[in-house]
Amino acid sequence: MHTLPADAAFFDIRDTLGIVDRQGHLVPYRPSSFQLLETIRAIGLRIGLITNLPTDVSTADGFAMVKEAGFADFIDPNGFVTNHDAGVEKPHPEIYSFAAQRMGLPPEKCIFVGENLAEVIGAQAAGMRSMLKPFPPGREFLFKPSGPGQISQTSSGRISELILEEDHLIAKRIVLSAVNLKHKLEAMTDPAAEVRSYLQPIGLIVWLTQHFIDSFHHRKEEEVLFRFALMKGLHPSELASTLTDHEQGRAYFRAMDAAFQRICLGDTAAITELIALLGAFANLYKAHGKYEDDVLFKKIGDLLTDEDDAIIVDLAGRIGPADITLYLNLIASLEKALA
Known part of the structure; x- marks a missing residue:
């Protein structure tokens, strides 16, 4: 039976999946971020997020921001990891090791994607494969036709x-x-x-x-x-x-x-x-x-x-x-x- 060389993909949030325009509010890149996460899920990888939060923003507050932006359904139950949880901030390698451990995986079975080069190198130092995602978003993920979403009397769903x-x-x-x-x-x-x-x-x-x-x-x-x-x-x-x-x-x-x-x-x-x-x-x-x-x-x-x-x-x-x-x-x- 063929097995994938990776079991999980972790993403940074800010400037990778969207823009944090004010504290506690995430504006997602549409439609590219959603299509990207849908594709990652479709190829069989579990999805996690690794993020640094300010001292006055709790992990629960951070997840609420992700949920409001529409990303929560993509995230593995053990996949949302913050610097508060790990005790260190990105790009320290320990936060990536901690995230992999939370998923029950060794770092080498994980991929990290982010727009910050230092954070990508930090993930590599922890043993993860990693990829730099351009910021602002460019042509790294091709838009594809997407059927209408929720349709109502005032929305076509496009x-x-x-x-x-x-x-x-x-x-x-x-x-x-x-x-x-x-x-x-x-x-x-x-x-x-x-x-x-x-x-x-x-x-x-x-x-x-x-x-x-x-x-x-x-x-x-x-x-x-x-x-x-x-x-x-x-x-x-x-x-x-x-x-x-x-x-x-x-x-x-x-x-x-x-x-x-x-x-x-x-x-x-x-x-x-x-x-x-x-x-x-x-x-x-x-x-x-x-x-x-x-x-x-x-x-x-x-x-x-x-x-x-x-x-x-x-x-x-x-x-x-x-x-x-x-x-x-x-x-x-x-x-x-x-x-």
Whole structure:
């Protein structure tokens, strides 16, 4: 009987399977991380995770993060190992030996995959075979057609729809920050003096609306999908209101940028204009995002084949930024500045 040369594959988490955009929250790479783990399981390997956690984040908290991201069902019951459990941090070889022991395996029957070269070498020192996984993710794992997932009245189950709706969750953080900033600016008693303390969050919202919402999400994801939707028979009238919203948003973003520049030059009249623009932007995108999530993306997804879906996801990954960590870090900085 043929036996596999390895029995288990351990993965790093952060920057290997996804992005930790704030403490306790993991944004998985979709669909590549899930397809990768599905493939590893299909070839008969048990799956584990080895991760370093901060001192104030427990092993239980770490597993809760993994579960929320959707990875828990792939993990062997004994496969989630942290530095708290092992008493040492990666890349110390003992954490890898400890993980193998937890699985009831010798290290040489295990593989470790991670984006950090030092951690890969640490695994090798412990006797594991190991592999460096590129960060940000590139072409190391080819996307494949994936049949529709959970289908409902508002979801086609397509991966492209899921990715766009997850981007809406990220964009929602910008919208909520805009509302928060609006309230803080309205509450100022001496705008000319107090507005200087809000230049960072104003500038971050201006940058993120232009470079994440418009340049990335609108132009390199949604409007790519819309082209394919027209090819598949969607009537242009179905896109008219959404594309108008995009143009209206761009007008707001340009006006917000101009108001920011004027505020930096000491023009206090621009503060009132910025407050109005922040409110208009938030109102527009609350309705806009809901319509896309609940109506438009479902209509488009219903027209796509599995192959169409895989191509669109792959294409968006090629023409968009390879790594959205920058955006997530800037959003976290924005939220911190407004806390």
